[in-house]
Amino acid sequence: MPLSIIKALISRxxxxxxxxxxxxxxxxxxxLLIIISLQLFWLIYFAQVDIQWLIADSLNSLAAQASPSEQQALAEQLTPELIRYSSHISSSLMLILQTLLVATYLNIATKLDSHNTDTLKDWFGFYWWVQLPTVAQLLLSVIVLWITGSNQFNLYDLQVTSINQILGLQAGDALFSFAATFDVFSVWSFILMFYGLSVKTQxxxxxxxxICVIPVLITLSFSYVFS
Structure with missing residues (x-):
C-alpha cells in the first residue's frame, strides 16, 4: 500500500x-525514506569527493566574511571527520526542524477552516509526505555525481534542476542560496502541499x-537579507 501511495503522489x-x-x-x-536517502547520499558523496578540495572550497567561500584570525581557526577546525559527521547529523536535524516549523505554521494557518481538527502532530506527519520529492532530488544528485566522474563537486553543482541554472548567480549574490536550492522538486512539493491541503481542509x-506561497516568500526574503 505505501508503494501505491508513493506512485499516486506522482500521477494522482x-x-x-x-x-x-x-x-x-x-x-x-x-x-524514514527521506532520512535514509539523505544518509545514503552523504555516504556516496563523501566516497567520491576530494575531501581536501572540499575543505579548501568551504574555506574560500567563508574567507570574505571572516577575519584572518577567524580563517586560521576555521582551517584548524575544519577536518574531514568534522565535515562528514556534521553533514550527516546537521542535515537531518535541519530537515526535522524545518518540518516542525512548517507544521507549526500549517497548524496555525489552517485554523481558517473551522471544521479542521488536525493537530500539530498531524501536520508534522503530513509535511513529510510533502517532502517526498527530496528522495528523487537526492537520487538525481547521485546520478549527476556518477555521470560526471568528477571528485570536485560542491553541493550547489549537483542542483542541476535549480533556477540558478538559468539565472547564473554566484555565491555572495543576492538570492543565490534561494536560486541554487529552489528547483523542479521544490515545485513538486508545492503542488503536493496544495493538493494535500485541499483534501485535509475545506x-x-x-x-x-x-498558504502554500507564504513559506516560499519567507525563504526568498531570508535569502535576500542574509546573502
Whole structure:
C-alpha cells in the first residue's frame, strides 16, 4: 500500500492524500525514506569527493566574511571527520526542524477552516509526505555525481534542476542560496502541499495557494537579507 501511495503522489496527488487521510497512513513512512536517502547520499558523496578540495572550497567561500584570525581557526577546525559527521547529523536535524516549523505554521494557518481538527502532530506527519520529492532530488544528485566522474563537486553543482541554472548567480549574490536550492522538486512539493491541503481542509483554492506561497516568500526574503 505505501508503494501505491508513493506512485499516486506522482500521477494522482489528490487521490494519494485522500488515501492517506482515509487509511490514516503514518508519516513515519516518508520520514524514514527521506532520512535514509539523505544518509545514503552523504555516504556516496563523501566516497567520491576530494575531501581536501572540499575543505579548501568551504574555506574560500567563508574567507570574505571572516577575519584572518577567524580563517586560521576555521582551517584548524575544519577536518574531514568534522565535515562528514556534521553533514550527516546537521542535515537531518535541519530537515526535522524545518518540518516542525512548517507544521507549526500549517497548524496555525489552517485554523481558517473551522471544521479542521488536525493537530500539530498531524501536520508534522503530513509535511513529510510533502517532502517526498527530496528522495528523487537526492537520487538525481547521485546520478549527476556518477555521470560526471568528477571528485570536485560542491553541493550547489549537483542542483542541476535549480533556477540558478538559468539565472547564473554566484555565491555572495543576492538570492543565490534561494536560486541554487529552489528547483523542479521544490515545485513538486508545492503542488503536493496544495493538493494535500485541499483534501485535509475545506478552504478555497485561492486561500490554499496563499498558504502554500507564504513559506516560499519567507525563504526568498531570508535569502535576500542574509546573502
Amino acid at each position: 496527488p489528490k487521490f494519494a492524500f485522500q488515501q492517506i487521510q482515509q487509511q490514516q497512513i503514518s508519516g513515519w513512512i516518508p520520514f 478552504l478555497k483554492s485561492s486561500t490554499i495557494i496563499n
